Amino acid sequence: MKILLVTNYQPPHMGGIEFAASSLKDCWLRLGHHVIWLTTDIPRRAVPSSADNLRVPATNYLEHNWQINSPLINPFYLPMISRAIQVCDVVNIHSLAPGLASLALLLALLKRKPVVATQHVGVIPLANKFLDAFQNKFLCSMAKWGTGKGMKLTFVGEAVRQWFLDNSRIKPDQIAMTPAGIDQKVFYLVDENERRRLRGKWQIDEERLNLLFVGRLYEKKGLAFIRRLAENCPEIRLTMVGQGPISPEEWGLANIRLIAYVSNEELRELYGAHDLFMMPSVGEGWPAVVPQAMACGLPCLISEETFAGYGKDREQFIVCQRDATMLIKTVMNLSADLQKLSGRREEISIYARKTWNWETTAKIYVSLFEELMARCGQAPVH
Numbered sequence: 001m002k003i004l005l006v007t008n009y010q011p012p013h014m015g016g017i018e019f020a021a022s023s024l025k026d027c028w029l030r031l032g033h034h035v036i037w038l039t040t041d042i043p044r045r046a047v048p049s050s051a052d053n054l055r056v057p058a059t060n061y062l063e064h065n066w067q068i069n070s071p072l073i074n075p076f077y078l079p080m081i082s083r084a085i086q087v088c089d090v091v092n093i094h095s096l097a098p099g100l101a102s103l104a105l106l107l108a109l110l111k112r113k114p115v116v117a118t119q120h121v122g123v124i125p126l127a128n129k130f131l132d133a134f135q136n137k138f139l140c141s142m143a144k145w146g147t148g149k150g151m152k153l154t155f156v157g158e159a160v161r162q163w164f165l166d167n168s169r170i171k172p173d174q175i176a177m178t179p180a181g182i183d184q185k186v187f188y189l190v191d192e193n194e195r196r197r198l199r200g201k202w203q204i205d206e207e208r209l210n211l212l213f214v215g216r217l218y219e220k221k222g223l224a225f226i227r228r229l230a231e232n233c234p235e236i237r238l239t240m241v242g243q244g245p246i247s248p249e250e251w252g253l254a255n256i257r258l259i260a261y262v263s264n265e266e267l268r269e270l271y272g273a274h275d276l277f278m279m280p281s282v283g284e285g286w287p288a289v290v291p292q293a294m295a296c297g298l299p300c301l302i303s304e305e306t307f308a309g310y311g312k313d314r315e316q317f318i319v320c321q322r323d324a325t326m327l328i329k330t331v332m333n334l335s336a337d338l339q340k341l342s343g344r345r346e347e348i349s350i351y352a353r354k355t356w357n358w359e360t361t362a363k364i365y366v367s368l369f370e371e372l373m374a375r376c377g378q379a380p381v382h
Contacts, residue, residue: 001369002034004088004108008071008099010039010046010053012261014242015069015216016180017094017120019288020156020358023183024092027362038084040071040100043243054084056100063245070099082107089378090114090369096142097135105142109149114372116152116365118178119143120285122160122309140168147174150375152368154178157286157309178365180286181358186264187295189349190272198273202239209335210237212274212298214267214289215281217244222280222303228324229331230256236335239270271296275341276334279306280322286310290317294352297345301330316351 007021025035040058041049049055058071081104085091091108093101096119108115119139147153147170154176155161161177164170190198204210215221223246230238230253240248241259248258262270271277277293278301286309290300294316301318320330334341 001089001366001373002036002087003028003369004036004038004084004091004104006038006091006093006101006104008040008069008095008097008101009042010037012046012243013043014214014261016285016288019292020118020120020180021094023181023358024362024365026183027358028366030359031362031366033366036084036088038081038100038104040073042071054080056081058100069095070097073100073103082111085111085113088113089373090116092116092118092365092369094118094120096139096146098138102142105146105151109146109151112150112376114369114376114378115146115150116154116368116372117146118154118156119160119164120156122163122283122285136167140164143168143170147171150372152176152372154365154368155285156180157284158311159308160285176364176368178361178368180288180291180356181361182291182295182352182356183264183358184295184353187268187271187292188353189295189297189346190268195272198269202270202273204273205237208235208237209331209338210239210273210275211331212239212241212270212277212293213279214241214270214277214293215279215287217242217246217248219246220281220283222282222322223248225280225322225324225327226278227251227253229328232328233332233335236331239274241267241270267292268296271298274298275338276301276318276331278331279303280320280327281306282322284309291352291356294348295356297349299341299344299348301334313351313355316348 005021005025007017009018011018028035036052038054041055042058042060056077057074060071062070085108091113093105095101105117143153143164156179234255237255239257241262243260248256271293277298279287280303282305284306293300303322307319320327
């Protein structure tokens, strides 16, 4: 079948949705389907627009000013978006929030196309109360209207699923789970020999605890807690991979190294070289970087709110309250026994690779696509 995959951004804009979309596209191609990825031209360094990678000019004002992932689309490109929807059998959009994805959702449902919409994250608390209320209303309205038009709504984590069931009055039979996965050809255990080499390459301090953060540089990711940790524990070393409205360079802390973007291969190296991954975030579904890190053997320190997005096998994670004092205490306890921390690497990798696989999730999507096409009496476009 011909699948239209729609996201507001694509790499090197670094986030869980971008990781997911890229992995799903590769899986669907391996399964013999044709995929067109419709996205924006943000960031400018992403691959150029082509027949299978359509990029719509947009401005990123809302993300830069309010940390809201809602690019504003150039309206002159509406005909191009409409044509892309028309030539495809099914549409898979990622995010109900305002932006290219939700615009494509509206157009696809008006054209009576089969649509699967995936909501990765929960409602993110915003400082501006008006925007906070608008966000809640918009997401609930889109979920209710879309499912009423025949859209299948899917979630990557149980906490997000439950929020929508509680707040948008959608029915359980209108939703499905499409869990986050791992591209197991890219993310796999870094053994001890390779790890020693990579620690040299990435200049890892053997005498100290080396922490890794990967993600968009937003407040919701827990950057305030990370800053407090780095300020109060100058003996630790912290690598932060990502870009966004917040700039850790302005903190002026010598124990933080900032890397804007890395390839998947380099990301695996960083996972393998470090001692601990941390994600003290809120408003997540289930961050793709956590399974990736674990697949490479890296223990993960996550917040209670982030763990709730997965909600089982707690012993496989290091779960901490979103409290600066508790985070500092937990990290310092872990730094006291680095051998114990590294001793779980193989166990963590085995668990991750048994639990998360994009190939399995990609097939769940295909089954949903086929179900919706059959309901519409639609045969694939040739």
